Amino acid sequence: MSIELEHAIGCNVEFKRICHLHPNGKDYVKAVGGVIIIGDLEDPHEQVFCQGHDDFITCLTVSHNGQMLASGQQGQNADVLLWSFETKSQLACFQEQDHGIDALAFSHDDRFLISCGDIVDQRVFVYDTSSRLIMAWAQLSPKPSICVIAGGMVRDIKRRDTQEYQFASCGGKNISMWHLDHVRGELAAHQVGNAFKQVREYVCLAYTQDYEYLLAGTTTGDVAVILMKNRVVQNFLAVCGGGVANLVCTPVASGTRFVVVGGDGTVTVIAGSSPLDLREERQVRLDGPLTSLSLAPDAAEVLAVSTLGTSYLIRSKDLSIRPHSQVSPGALYDVAYLAGISDHFLTCSGDGLVALWDANDYTAKLRCGVGAPGRAHPLAACGTEDIIVAGATDGRLFCWDCNMGQNLWHIDNAHKGGATSALCVAACRAEEIRVWELKTCGAQDRKQIKKEKEKKQQKRKRKQDPDIEENANPLAGLRKWQKKALRAEEKDQKEAAQARKTAAAVKAEQKKVPPPLEDAAPSEGAKTPAAKKELRMRNAQLRQNRKLYEEPGRILLVGEGNFSFGRALCQVRGSGEGIYATAFDGEASLKRKYADAPQMRQEIEEDFG
Incomplete structure (x- = not known):
């Protein structure tokens, strides 16, 4: 009995230039571990695998005509493999280099393939893609060379093409131009x-x-x-x-x-x-540092891959973004299906996330974190149609809602040395198995919680945008408008009553107040020195206040209510000349709020002009 690979999610995001758009415009090519995946951009289920490496693929390139692929790997068995895109089969295996391959590139006419070894190998080879033979080789320059590209043909001083092929490589603080004489089999570097x-x-x-x-x-x-x-x-x-x-x-x-x-x-x-x-x-x-970048054949889009495992299709004209796929970039520690459900599964990764995947479209429906990245990560997970339970390296157990991803509870110090397994019971590195009673609410309770959450969200939306309720239910909107009108009418009535009350109080006070700003005469009872001193201070204060308004000049009163202050100021100065009183309210609103305002204005106009 054998197991065949059906689908793979993600790519080797730690290596650059590992994901490419194919020149046919409808496929992509990427590397996952030691496997090359050829997939359809529109159909996530359509994948073909090219297997031949025994370690991580570090570099991958596609020929300009789209007929060939080339890949290199890390490790002692660092072979360069040449693939046929049409048959998805291996064409050649070049075994000349050891320790690792850092960069690969086809020539502009796809006739040659250049391969740069790592800092240990320190060699660069050029292979003939037709005869599968070594065309030339040289010592690596610069060391290391982490990128190599084809540059057409070498040109003379008058910028005419010669018979030599041109490549460029870079690494560290240097850039080298490689000139390949395929007739003599010579490869020379120029800094x-x-x-x-x-x-x-x-x-x-x-x-x-x-x-x-x-x-x-x-x-x-x-x-x-x-x-x-x-x-x-x-x-x-x-x-x-x-x-x-x-x-x-x-x-x-x-x-x-x-x-x-x-x-x-x-x-x-x-x-x-x-x-x-x-x-x-x-x-x-985008969401994180970017590594791989590939241009579509029509130059309308580019495919970019971030170190967080997300692939994006980006329009080169306006940089509009369309996510293509996503995966957790950290190492995987556990994979588990939900109990009784075959199209949803869980993964625990080294980036601290427990992800719930839908096998129908290979997208992550939920991502639940167990803490700050780098401090702890999940080791094991299990779940049902209602909950997800996971154990972390710091010995804690977590439980999340399977529909919303909400954290329901967690248990600190549930195990020593981290929880290594979870299946309604939990095992740990300290060789213990502990059984926990799950009192998490059931499906019926969860539905009720979900309904309450939806009601709260709708209420929050209505507060932010009152028109939502009116659009959803015209009668409800009409009732709401009627309530607002009634509240506004009651408010106006209260304000008018308060204004009448205030006006009556002002009139009563005016009758009690003696002529303004006259020096007070000592009463018969004010014969003690203290009383006389207080009387002198009061008279001095009155004279000082009177000087403020007796000085010649213009006075602007802003925001008068019933114009009582303006009338008092005219009485002090004996004239209304140079006094300008303004109100915030209009004529109708002023009469409604202050019943005595017309009388005050009339007295000012008749007595002081």
Whole structure:
């Protein structure tokens, strides 16, 4: 009895240039572990596997015509495999290099394949894709070479093509141009010069459409522009933070345009009339640092992969984003189906998440965390149609709702050394098995909780947007409007009653108040020194207050109510000249709020002009 691989989710996100769009426009090619996956962009169930490696695939490339694939792996058995895309079978196995392969690239006409070994192997080989023979080899330069690309044919001083093939590789602080003489079987490296004092570490390369310029991404987030005529860096352009992870040239009718992805999660479009005039055109930010980047054959989209395991299809014109697939990037510690359910399963990964996957479309329905990433991660999980239970490395047990992903409960210090298994009972590294009684609410209670949550969400939405209820139920909206009208009418009546009450109180006070601001005469009882002193202070204060309003000049009263203060001020000055009183309310509102306001205005106009 044998087990066959049916479907794989994710890719080797820790390696760059590991996921590509195929030139046919409808397929993609990526590496998961030691397997190459060829899948359909629109149908998640359509996958074909190319198996031949015995370790992680570190680099993967697709020929320009789409007929061949090439892959390299890490480890002592670091072979380079050549594949047929049409038959999905292995064409050749090149075993000359050991320890690991860092970069692969087909020539512009797919006639040759160049392979750069790692820092231990320190060799670069060129293979003939037709005869499957070694065409040339040389010592690696620079060391290591983490990126290699094809650059057409070598050109002479008059920029005419010669018979030599051209490649470019980078690594560390150096960039090398490789010239391949396939007739003599010679491969020579030429260093790129730098006219500036800046020192950069280069990680990725891309040629312009006409192969006259080479752009190199650096770990400091800028792009170096190199003129191929003299192989010298012309300038640097700052693009992103966290380093430039990858870049591709998008063909345009005139000028130059590149899409650049960075270690800070940004996707940036830089464009200009020439490579020396490149400027940032637009930028978007994704969920995490980006590594792989591939251009569609029609240049309308690019496929970008983040280190968090998410693949995006991005339109190169306006950078609109469409998620393609997602996976937990950490190591997997457990996989388990929900009890009695064959199309949903759980995974526990090293990034601290327990994910619930739907096998119908291979998407993650829920992602539940067990704590801060790096501190603890889940080791085992189990679940039913209602709940998910998982044990973590810090000895805690967690339980989540299977529908909403809400944390229902957790048990601290449930085990010593971490919970290593969960199946209604829990086992731990301390060789103990503990049985826990689950008193989590059942399906009926959970439905009730779900309904209450939906009611709360609807109530919250209605508060944010009152029109929602009116649109959903016109009668309810009418009743709500009637209630508002009644409340407004009651409020106006209360305000009018308060205004009448206030006006009556003011009139009563005015009758009691003696002529304003006259010095008070000592009464018969005020014969003690203390009483006389208090009387003198009061008279001095009255004179001081009177001076404030007797000074010549204009006075503006803002926000008068019933104009009683304005009338009092006119009485103090003996005239209304230079006094301007204003009110916030309109004529009708003023009469409704202050019943004595018309009388006050009439007295001011008749007595003081």
